Amino acid sequence: MTGVGEGPAIEVAGLRVQFGAVEAVAGVDLRVAPGHALALLGRNGAGKSTTMRVLAGVVPPTAGVARVRGYDVRTDPLSVKRLVGYCPDVGGLVPRATPWEHLQLSARLRRLTDWERGARDLLERFELGDAAHRVTAGFSHGMSRRLSVVLAVHHEPAVLLLDEPFDGVDPIGVEATLTAIDDARARGAGVLVSTHLRDLAVRACGDVTVLRGGARVATVPAAAMAGEEGARAYRALLD
């Protein structure tokens, strides 16, 4: 048995999440090792975003186990939040705060020092340097997505959770996001990416887990989901 602060980056077993009469997650099992990236694929309502929110410490699980670097999300959510960088699937930005103010708030609450240079580099890499001091309410969808990725990665988290990071993002933003995922893996972070874009999931991750109806139906090497053959295999898993 592994202790806290070590072991798998993400460990999920028998996870269930219930919202009233609706069971959003009905028994998901996942495991992501440090330095590895896992893609979550599945149709709308498959439970991908809810699983992400559980791992980010936002939604408490109804049953099952969800651990981040050995910390239980139910009993020690604060430690989990210190380790995680999370890009939510919707919005995720305070509408009347600027990107720089988002970064300042995150840095202060995470007790980061000397973070400014890295944050500026990230904003430039995601082509948000010119908008760093404008409120996000006026941002396009793609700009908001890119900023959400910046906020998820700027503190170099041990676990990176990216929910639909490529949605509506231009090619330069996609490349920047893929680079950010590679960088995270290189420094030993575990990465979980939820997306509907199978090709990008294959490029970004080593393995793919397919969810259906709130439960895991398969975990396969990403290469098995590539190309036409991968598309057929994926469709077969969805039906």
Place this chain on the structure above:
Amino acid sequence: MPTVRSWIEDWLTAVTDLRHLLWFRVSTLQRRRPAAVALTVLVVVSVGSATVPAWWPERDPTTLDRLADVVPAYLVALVALTAAAAVASGGGRELLARDPAAVHPISPVTDHLGALVLAPLSAAWLLQTWGLLGITAFLTGPHPAQLVPRLALALAWIAAATALGQLAGWAVEWVRRGPGGVLAARTVIGLGVAGGALVGVLPVARDVALGGPAGAVAAALVGNGRASVATGALLVATALFVVLGGQAAVRVARRAPRDEGRIESRSYAARRAPRSAFSALVRTDRGSVWRSVPLRRGTFFLALAPGAATLVHPVPWATLVVLPGLVVSGCVLLFGVNVWCLDGRGLLWRETLPVSPGLPLAARAWVVAELLLGAALVTVGLAALGAGRPSGAEVVAVAAAIVVVTGQALSGGLRWSLESPYAVDLRSARATPAPPLAMVGYSVRLALVTTSTTMVLASLAEVGRADLVLLLATVLVGWSTVRLAGVRRRWLDPEQRAAVVAVVAA
């Protein structure tokens, strides 16, 4: 003529669309039973205010004369209120928020009619209306044959005032969206306020304001004129104002909103890193308040308008004690009844920041409290200029009133924010933190609690019992503290917090 037919078709289409939108709003009500109860209460109170005073047993002639004298001023105040509400909210309330409405072909005329339909769902409008109906009934007495036409006249005045106020709201919004619009709109509003001040200080101006239509209608209301003729004239005027308002709404829709664009396109200089986690959260929340058009405009309006009115009509310290309750109740309705909507969808990201959940709650409460206290202090400061020399008990009562009503509004607002969160974007000046019917419920409850509290404090001050003022204030602040502790306890529960996040960030 084709033009006339097209114009009529536009209005018929608008009426049909309005019906569809109202049906949509009703069918998507989250809490149907409380809404039905609220509507029933509104109808019962309206009928009661229009009938019960007529059969009131004590009818002192002096009181009747005094009431009859204030009717013209009351009628003018009702027009001023509807106009101020429509101007401050940039054209009145929306049947459907701007972003969801953008995908539907909703015409500006439909929008205008929707704003008119929603105008009565405001505590200020309802209280003024109930007041006018009650005064009319009381002055008429238990004579149904006279009461019915006079009540019809009162309702016709209210309809005309509402339509005129809406027209004024569109007109100022059209100016605001034009070239040099912000300055021009402020000039127009300033001229309106100056006109009000002149009515207050110059007898000639007062005679003009109270002697025109208001004077004629007031005379008919107290039995010195034919109510049916005045009612007919007012209904014609209402129809005219509604049509003109529709045309004004069409012209407003051709111009882009100015305030949001200004706020969203400007650059905000980076500030030094905050000293603590709490100050970082407070700074973010303050930015969310002061960079929001409806919140900034509403706060300035509520902080300055009552105080400015007292500069024209000075009030004694006994009345001044009541003012903080009115101002604080209004300010907390700007966003304090749904505090988490300040973050919008950003609440999801904020929830992932590694900080104890009690700290963001404390920061949010701090920002709401400082806004409420600030607005109350500005109002009291302005009102104190003309209020003369206070007694010691009156000073204590005013200070106690500010603290007590702030605690009441804060604890109520935070509790409602937890129990009934809404996904709202406070971007547009027309946005409100909760649906119209919920806002009426909140405002009536706040008005009842804060006004009754401040009236008791004022009564104690009037008899010189500063000790009892302090005792009552201590008890009430203690009760608010207990309720705030309850809110904190519930907010620390991850499941309750997740439920709020799920709604607000939807």
